[in-house]
Amino acid sequence: xxxxxxxxxxxxxxxxxxxxxxxxxxxxxxxxxxxxxxxxxxxxxxxxxxxxxxxxxxxxxxxxxxxxxxxxxxxxxxxxxxxxxxxxxxxxxxxxxxxxxxxxxxxxxxxxxxxxxxxxxxx
Amino acid sequence: xxxxxxxxxxxxxxxxxxxxxxxxxxxxxxxxxxxxxxxxxxxxxxxxxxxxxxxxxxxxxxxxxxxxxxxxxxxxxxxxxxxxxxxxxxxxxxxxxxxxxxxxxxxxxxxxxxxxxxxxxxx
Numbered sequence: 001x002x003x004x005x006x007x008x009x010x011x012x013x014x015x016x017x018x019x020x021x022x023x024x025x026x027x028x029x030x031x032x033x034x035x036x037x038x039x040x041x042x043x044x045x046x047x048x049x050x051x052x053x054x055x056x057x058x059x060x061x062x063x064x065x066x067x068x069x070x071x072x073x074x075x076x077x078x079x080x081x082x083x084x085x086x087x088x089x090x091x092x093x094x095x096x097x098x099x100x101x102x103x104x105x106x107x108x109x110x111x112x113x114x115x116x117x118x119x120x121x122x123x
Numbered sequence: 124x125x126x127x128x129x130x131x132x133x134x135x136x137x138x139x140x141x142x143x144x145x146x147x148x149x150x151x152x153x154x155x156x157x158x159x160x161x162x163x164x165x166x167x168x169x170x171x172x173x174x175x176x177x178x179x180x181x182x183x184x185x186x187x188x189x190x191x192x193x194x195x196x197x198x199x200x201x202x203x204x205x206x207x208x209x210x211x212x213x214x215x216x217x218x219x220x221x222x223x224x225x226x227x228x229x230x231x232x233x234x235x236x237x238x239x240x241x242x243x244x245x246x
Contacts, residue, residue: 035194035195037192037194037205040190040192066245067163067242069160069163069240069242071158071160071238071240072158073196073226073237073238074197074201078197080203080224080226080238080240082160082222082224082240082242084222084242084244097220097244097245099205099207099222099242099244101203101205101224101240103196103203114196115194115196115203117192117194117203117205117224119190119192119205119207119222121207121220121222121244122189122220
């Protein structure tokens with residue numbers, strides 16, 4: 001049980017630190033089969049996903065992870081990771097609560113994001 | 124794209140209406156391999172999952188679904204469903220925001236819940 005949780009934790013740390021420092025650099029995590037649902041927009045493939053993330057209307061963003069849970073998603077080493085947290089954009093001091101789920105699939109000793117769903121959780 | 128979304132919608136409607144009317148009746152949706160992560164508790168198998176859900180310290184509960192997103196999770200017809208919403212317990216008027224993700228796997232013309240992660244999303 002310990003090992004997949006470590007993978008999930010490492011992924012989450014890497015994902016949000018990369019997102020917050022330069023989200024175009026997330027390209028290496030996606031594939032042409034990857035799916036992103038972002039606030040009701042549905043996008044497939046690395047290029048379209050990175051274009052979507054890059055087009056989000058803020059310059060600065062900071063994610064805070066409050067909870068994360070990882071479960072095996074299949075018998076080939078896939079992982080499902082659910083994250084809840086908050087984000088601050090630009091100079092706002094009003095944190096926006098979000099949840100995001102990923103399915104990570106293993107390939108060549110690493111993992112890529114096959115499924116990605118992001119939703120703000122309004123109060 | 125339409126069909127798997129219909130399955131996701133039907134599942135979500137059934138899941139929360141059953142939860143709110145008698146949560147022990149969710150047993151038919153789980154298997155002995157099913158995993159539930161509920162607010163940091165990790166549970167496996169139908170019986171343990173139903174015991175956990177039945178032991179939650181409220182008598183009445185009402186879920187409100189605000190958003191749901193469904194994506195295919197594998198090439199065998201699996202689905203990943205992310206739900207955000209709020210729930211009211213007993214006579215509280217303070218909605219608790221939650222997010223929950225399911226992975227549904229097909230079997231014999233129906234679906235069961237292989238993965239289930241529930242988290243409250245605190246303000």
